[in-house]
Amino acid sequence: MYITITPQKLGGNYSQSSADFVGYLEKENQGLEQEEMEHFFNQYGDEFSAEEVVKDIDGNGAKLKKKEPKFYSITVSPSKYELNRLQNSSEDLKKYTRELMKDYVQSFNREINGRPVTINDIKYYAKIEHQRTFKGTDKQIRENQPFAAKILHLKNEIRSIESGSMEGSVRKREKEIAKLERQAPHQQDGKRIVQGMPKAGSQSHIHIIVSRKDASNSFSLSPGSKYKASEVEMRGKQVKRGFDRDKFFDRAEKTFDKTFGYQRNFAETYKARKDFIKNPKIYFASLMKLPTNEKAIAFKLMRETGIPIMPSIPTNQAQLALKVFNKLRKGLDVAIKSSSIGI
Template identity: 75%
Template sequence: MYITITAQKLETNYSQSSADFVDYLEKENEGLTKEDMEHFFNQYGDEISAKEVVKEIDGNTAKLKKKEPKFYSITVSPSKHELRKLENSSADLKRYTRELMKDYAASFKGREIDGRPISVDDIKYFAKIEHQRTFKGTDKQVKENQPFASKILELKNEVRKIERGDATGNIERLKLKIGKLERDAPHQQNGIRIVQGMPKEGNQSHIHIIISRKDASNRFSLSPGSKYKASEVEMHGKKVKRGFDRDAFFSKAEVTFDKTFGYNRNYAETYKAKKDFIKSPKLYFAALMKLPANEKAMAFKIMGKSGITLIPNIPTSKAQLALRVFKRLRKGAEIAVKSSSIGI
């Protein structure tokens, strides 16, 4: 499970409206019939139009300064293992989103509205399920294929020059070289070189959520930003934690998923495990090696599937294991923890 919380981008040329972001989330509906479209929804409503979303988010910005974000976005990306537990991706993820937003509201520790704790009814949000992902230029597969892509483009330009009569050469020989480069590129999908913009295969279902910075009454600012992390303040003569507790939110998001769908989460999949690895690799490996044999085997399988490179024939000794795979695992774990963060 990867969850990111990102503030609205505010640049000199960026619209103060949520329209650009909402239009981006509508991209997957292009060319589909109404019956096949994925619509926006919130805690109690379905089939909410993009126009209504923009109206509600843009109209809920009282007293916010021009350079303050008007909304935040959450992206929830279940793993392939988690997605396999769903019977109906759209319906199940919609149900999960509504439970997740209860966790989001509860993560505003110590915050109150009209003398009561914040509830999901105080959060103005709209969500949308998407089922496709495409490879980006920043993806490892695209970056490592780039030298091949550059050479292929160079050869194709040579072919075009010969066809126009601007150069001489053997077109068939150049095409054979192009074909070899296509096959030799390190990252392929169904026998085709992976390029930027190519749809990713398999179940890619995920959730996008747009959340107003202001509460539903448009009176209070509810920011999950990093500078608003839970901190101790004095209230009613007692010290209490106040602010958004992101660690609690990410951890509870996993618990809620597991409870909702009866998912048996492996240690290696937990947000806590990834954080533990960064803080204390020794304790992390100790916990890993204490797992039952079948769970331990699954843990290494999950780590490998997540893009964390493991060496062959992993030794069973904790000391050897920590020593030999630490450097390779640490980078992957840091990326995973960074993914589960608030991008401000």
């Protein structure tokens, strides 16, 4: 489970309207019949139009400055193992989203009119998407890039030969292109992975747009607060502030597990990924205490995440922590960032 929370920013200022972001989320509906579309939903309804979402979110930013985010984007990406646990991808993810947003509000260390923040105090809309495409920043695209550049160069030469501005063999270059296509390190269904290609397998995920202001348009609720949970004196009164990110990410996993009866492996937990980066010795000690079958699954999950597992493991735990985990921490850096707030 990877969750990101990001403010929508354009250049030095934050977006003044949610229109572009909402339009982006409508991309999968293009060309589909009405009954096949995925609609925006929230805690109380299932079919909101893009226009309704934009109007509601944009009209809920009273007194916010240009350099303050008007809304946040939460992206929830279950793993393929978590998705396999679902019976009906769309309906199950809607159910989970509504429970997740209860965890979201409970992670605020804030009060509204003397009471804790509740689900009724926030304004959000969510949308389920079932496809992902390869982006330029993906490892597969970056590592295929040298081959892509050579192929493009050869194709340009072929066009020059066919137009008469260059001499040479088209057939020879076509053979070189075919060879490069096969040699590219990352393939999918027998084809070189290129930018924009849909990713294979189940790719269902959740996009949530949540207003910075509460539903009454009076109080600011920022998940990007640098304060975890504290109190400060304002105008002679003690005021609670902050958003507990760790609490939110941890509860998000537990809510999924409880909702769908999912048996989460140690290596899949947010706490484990966090310990891997900050306390590798603690992570390793916990890993080695796992039952044999769970340990095997943990190592499998680590390999699938792209963490470079060393072929030989030193028997001395301190030596392992130094020689292995310092190296592995770099491999998990991207994954850990995916489970943190992107501010």
